[in-house]
Amino acid sequence: MEKIGEKVSKKTVKKRWPSYVWFPFIVACITIPLGFYLVNWSKQGVGAGLYSHQWVPDAIFAYWSPKEFYQSVDSVQGVFEGEQCITCHQGLAPGIVNDWKNSKHANPAEGKKTVYCNDCHGSDHQNLHMPTPDICATCHQQQHAQFMDEKRFGFPSHALAMERALDAGHFVDKPKAEVTACVQCHSVATKCDSCHSRHEFSAAEARRPEACITCHSGPPHPDDESYFASAHGKIYLAEGDTWDWSKPLKKGNYKVPTCAYCHMDNGKHQVANKSIWKFGIKQINPQTSSNEIKRNQWVNRCSECHEPNWSRQQLKTLDTERKLAWDKLNKAELLLRLLRSDKLLFPAAGNRPSYPNSYFDKIFPRERIGFFDGQASAFYNVSKIERDYFEMWYFDNLSAYKGAAHGDFMRVNISHLALDQKLIELQEQAIQIRRLSEQEKQANISPETDDFFNSGDYTDFNRENN
C-alpha cells in the first residue's frame, strides 16, 4: 500500500500540476481567445471601433477614414492610366489638375518617374480608392515610418487620432453632427492631405503654420491664435510671404520658427518626442528625469536663435504658469467635492443617464468633476456647476497653457483673469446652492426632482441617429 501510495504520490508530484498552476492556465486559454474574439466581433459592426455595432457612419466619413468606409462611385467604366486620366479630368475639374501640374508628382526629380492619378487612386474606374497613408508610404517610406513612430508615445498623437476616436465611448454618445466634426480633424491619421493639401502635396506648404492650424485652433487648443499673437507669429504674418519655403526646416533658414520648425526636429514627421505638458489637460510634474531630456531638446531648439539661459527661463515661466492654473483648478474642484459630499449637487449622479457603454458607471454612478471623474461625458446631462468647472478646465485652463507655451503673454493674462472669474462664479453658485437648501430644509420643502436630465429628448437626441 505504501509502495503504491509512494508511487502514486511520486507520480502525482511528477505528473499533476498543482491547481494554482493549471487553473489560471485554463482560464487564460479560454478568456484570452474569447477576449480577442469579442474585441474582434465588437469591431465588425457597420460603424467602426469598439462600439461599431452601435452606430452607423455618415456617408461623409468615407472621405475621412477611407480604409473603413470609402466605396468607389459607380460612374464611368473602363481602365485608365497616366495622361488618360489627366485628359478627361482637365475638363471636369481643371483646378485639381492644375494643382497636380504644379506638384513634384508631375515634375519629378531627374531619373524618377511621374506619379499619375492612377498610382494613388487605382486604374479601374469602377473600383477607385482614396489614398491612405500606406499608399503614400510606397514612395515616402521614411516620413511614414516617422509618423507611425509617434504611436509609442501614446495619446495624444497624430498617428493614433482616428482609432482612439473610434474606440471612445462618447463617440457613440455624442450626436452625429458633432462626431462628424470631430472625425474631420482626427482624419489626420488616415490621410496625408490634412497637412499636404491635395493635389500639389507640397512640402513647402506644410512648413507654414496654416497647414497645422486647420485643426489646431479653437478654444481647447488655440495654437493658431497663440502663435500668431506671439512675436514669432507677428513677424511671420508681416514677412512670411517673402520667405523661401522650399528650404528645409533647419537652423538659420527662417527668420522665425513656425509650428513645424519647433515641433518637428529638422522636418522629422514625429512631433511627440518633445511633448512635456501634453495638452495641458492633466497636472504634470515638468521636472521628471524624462521631462528633463525633453526640456533640453527644447532649449537646444530655442538656442538656435536665443541665449540658452533665456530659453531655459521661458520653460520655467511655463512651469510657474501651469502651477498657478492648477492651484485655481484644484480650488474649484474642492468646492465641487464639498457640495458632493454634502449631497447638494443636483442632478446627482444617480439622476442622469450613466456614461454610455460604461457598466462601471451604471453600477457606481459618479458626479462628473474634472478630468478623472468624467472627461468627455462631462459635456452632457450635468448640473450647471459641474459644467462650469468643465469649461474652466477645458477652455480657460488650456488657453492659458497655450499662451504660456507659445509666448502669447496677453493670452496668459486674459485666461488667468477668466480662471479667477470662473472661481468667483463657482463660489457664488456654491453659496447660493447652500443658502437655498438651508431655507428649504427649514421650510420643510423638498424640491421636485426633474426629469429634464434623466430622460426625454435631451438624452435621446444624443443617440437617435448614432
Added chain:
Amino acid sequence: MEKIGEKVSKKTVKKRWPSYVWFPFIVACITIPLGFYLVNWSKQGVGAGLYSHQWVPDAIFAYWSPKEFYQSVDSVQGVFEGEQCITCHQGLAPGIVNDWKNSKHANPAEGKKTVYCNDCHGSDHQNLHMPTPDICATCHQQQHAQFMDEKRFGFPSHALAMERALDAGHFVDKPKAEVTACVQCHSVATKCDSCHSRHEFSAAEARRPEACITCHSGPPHPDDESYFASAHGKIYLAEGDTWDWSKPLKKGNYKVPTCAYCHMDNGKHQVANKSIWKFGIKQINPQTSSNEIKRNQWVNRCSECHEPNWSRQQLKTLDTERKLAWDKLNKAELLLRLLRSDKLLFPAAGNRPSYPNSYFDKIFPRERIGFFDGQASAFYNVSKIERDYFEMWYFDNLSAYKGAAHGDFMRVNISHLALDQKLIELQEQAIQIRRLSEQEKQANISPETDDFFNSGDYTDFNRENN
C-alpha cells in the same frame, strides 16, 4: 300701385348696386389712397423710412445713405472737370488720387473714355454729390441689374439692406450709437464702394474675401472666421497673395474658392439664388423642391473640384447639424414657454415697455421668446432667461451654422458645446426660479415689482436722441 311698385323695383334692380358691392368699393376708394398718403407722409420726416418722423439722422449718415442725407459742403466755388479736379486734389489728398490713377477709370480700355471725378461727383463744386448705385449703373448696367435682381428673393438681401433697416421699428428703439453701427454695413445697398473700395474700384479686390468680411464678421455671421478656419481659407491665407486676381471667377482659375467664387456664379452680382438656409435664423426644411434646385446648384459648384458625391454629403452634414441645433433650441424654448404659462417670467410682458411703434404689442404684450415672439426687441428690457435664450439662438446657433456651411468643423464642435452649456444654464435658471417662487409662496412673500425695466433711464436712453 303695383305697376308703379314694379317699375320702381325694376328700376332698383337695374340701377342700384347692392350694398355688398358699393360699400367695400367706397371703403377701398378712401382707404387705399389714404394708406398711400399715410405711408408717404410717414416717410417724409427728417429721418427716413416708415418712422422718419421719430428720429433725426446723424451727420455721418450722409455718407452711408447719400441719396437720403448727403448735402454738398459749401467750400470752393466754380465748375471743374477732368484734369482740373485732379490737379487740385493731387495736393489735397494724394492717396485717393493715386488710387484713381491705378484704376480702370483712369486707364480705360481702348476706345473708351477716361472716367474723371466729375463724372461721378458732378462738376459744380457748390453742388457735389456722392455716387449712388444708379450713377455707377450709367456704365455698369449689367452688374447693377443683377444686383437689383436680388430683391425678388426677399430679405436678407444686399439690395434691400438699407430700406429694410430704415423701415424697421427697432431702428427707432435702438440708441443712435448702435443704429449708426448697423447702417454702416447696410449701406451696401446704397453705395458700391462697400465691395469695390474707392477710388480704385477694382474687380480684383472684390474677388478676395477681405472685400466681403468688413461686414460679414462678428458673432451673428462669422463668415470670415469660419472661412479662414476651413481648408479653403487656410490655403488662401498661405498662398492667396501670389494668385492672379485679375482672372474672372471661373472653374480652374483659382486653387480654392473665395466668398465670391461660391456665392456669385461666375461673378454674377446676385448672391440670393443659392441661399438655402438663409441666415440660420429660422428652422427651415432644406429639402423642399425649390431647395433641391439650390442644392443642385451647390453640388455643381463644389464639383468643379470635388467628387459630386462628396459635395452632396457635405450638404447633408449641414442638414444634420441644423437639425441638431434646432433640437437644442426648441428644448430651450420649451423651458421658457413653461415658465411663461406658469407666470414665472419676471419682468412679465406687462412689466416692461411695449415694442416701440407696435400697437399690437401695446394691446397684447408678449414675452419675448426667440424669433417669432420678439426678434430684435428681445435685445432689451427682458428677463435674464429670455436674454440668455436670445444669445443662444443668435450667437451660438448662428456660429454653428456658419461653421457647418463653410467647413469649419472646429467651430461646429465649439458652438454645439456652447449650445449644450446654455441649455444647462437655462435649465438651472428655470429650476432656481421655481424653487425661489415656491419658497416665497410658502412664506407668503410677494417679491417687490421693480421699475428697473419699465421706466427710467434704461428705457429712456434707448430713445433720447433718436
Added chain:
Amino acid sequence: MEKIGEKVSKKTVKKRWPSYVWFPFIVACITIPLGFYLVNWSKQGVGAGLYSHQWVPDAIFAYWSPKEFYQSVDSVQGVFEGEQCITCHQGLAPGIVNDWKNSKHANPAEGKKTVYCNDCHGSDHQNLHMPTPDICATCHQQQHAQFMDEKRFGFPSHALAMERALDAGHFVDKPKAEVTACVQCHSVATKCDSCHSRHEFSAAEARRPEACITCHSGPPHPDDESYFASAHGKIYLAEGDTWDWSKPLKKGNYKVPTCAYCHMDNGKHQVANKSIWKFGIKQINPQTSSNEIKRNQWVNRCSECHEPNWSRQQLKTLDTERKLAWDKLNKAELLLRLLRSDKLLFPAAGNRPSYPNSYFDKIFPRERIGFFDGQASAFYNVSKIERDYFEMWYFDNLSAYKGAAHGDFMRVNISHLALDQKLIELQEQAIQIRRLSEQEKQANISPETDDFFNSGDYTDFNRENN
C-alpha cells in the same frame, strides 16, 4: 515802558519768526529728506519699484527690464569686436546673424560706420549687457527724445510703462505668472526691440501694424481686431504685402493708414499728443478746449484722404458711442451702490483681505465698484456681482470703444449687445440677492460667513512666490 515795549515788539517782529512759519519749515526739513530716503530705501530691494522689498524677480525679467535685472552669463572669456563676434555667432545662431546682415547696421549709409554686436552688447564676453533705449540713443537721439517726451502726457504712455507697472501695488498682489505676462508688454519702455524686432531693427517693419499688435491685442485693447475688421484693415490685409514699406509715413505714401500712420505724426516717436479718450477707462469730456486741439489734429490726419466734414462726424460718432456706453456702465454701478448701501454685498469689504500695501484700505475697507473704487484689485476676492461689473467695464466697454475708434462697427454693435446683456445679468443678480435675503430675514436664518475669500489658499497663492 512804552519805548521798551515798542523796542521789544520791533525786535520780535524783526528777529522771531512766527510759529506758523518755522514749524512747517522744520517739519518739511525733516519729512522731505525722510520721504526721499524712504522712497529710495523702498526701491532698493531685490525686486524693483516701490515694493521692491516684497517680491523677487523671475529670471526672465532680466530680458524685459535689463537695466534692473540683467547679469551677463559667465560663458566665454575674452574681448571680441566687430567681425570676430560675427564669425563665431554665424555658426551658433545663423538666424540672428542673417537678420543683422539685412539691417542698416550692417549696411550703413555712405560715410557712416558699420554697427557691430559689440557696439550694443559690449566687448568683454564676461560682462555683456542687453541694449537699453539709452544705448540706442547714442545714434538715434531724436527718436529717443521723442519717445521720452511722451512722459509729460502722463500714463498711459509707452515711456512710463515699466516704472508705473513696477510701482503698482497689485504688482505685488498678483501671482508671479501673471505679473510676468504683464511685464513682457510693459518692457516697451525698456528695450527698443518691442517694435523694431532684433537684429534687423527695421523701420519698415515697425511701420506695419504687426509691430504694434503683439501688445495691442486681447479683450482690454483689441486694437488688432478692431483695425483689421475696419475697411482700412481689410485693404491692408489684402494688399499690404505689395506696398513699399521703406517709404516714410507721409501723406500719399500709403493706400490706407496703419497704426503708426495715424498715431505717430509723420513717424514721430511720440503717440500721446493725440490721445483724447485715453484707454476708454474713465468717462471723459471729449470737448474740453485741450481736447478740441487734439480733435483738430485728428481731423487733419483723416482729411489727408477723407472730406474734413466726414472726419469730424466720425469723431462725433465716437462721442455718441462713449456717452451710451457710460450710460450703461453708470446704470450698472448704481445697482451695486444700492446693494452696498443696503449691506447686501457679500463678501462685504470687511470680509476679505485689504488691498495689498494700502493702509488706507486696511482702515477703511471699500467695496470694489468700478474704476475709482478699486481698479486692479477688483480682479480678486470680490463677490460675483462686483466681478461681473468689472468684466463689463474692462472688456465690453473697452471693446466698444476700440470698435468705434477704429471704424469696426460690427464690434460696436456686438459690444453694446454685451453691455446690455451684462446689465440684465447684473439686474437679475441684484433681484436674486434681495429675494434670498428677504426670505432669510423672514425665516430668521443668517447665512454662514465663509472664509473662502478672507483666508486660505485663494488669497495665499496670489502672494506665495512674490
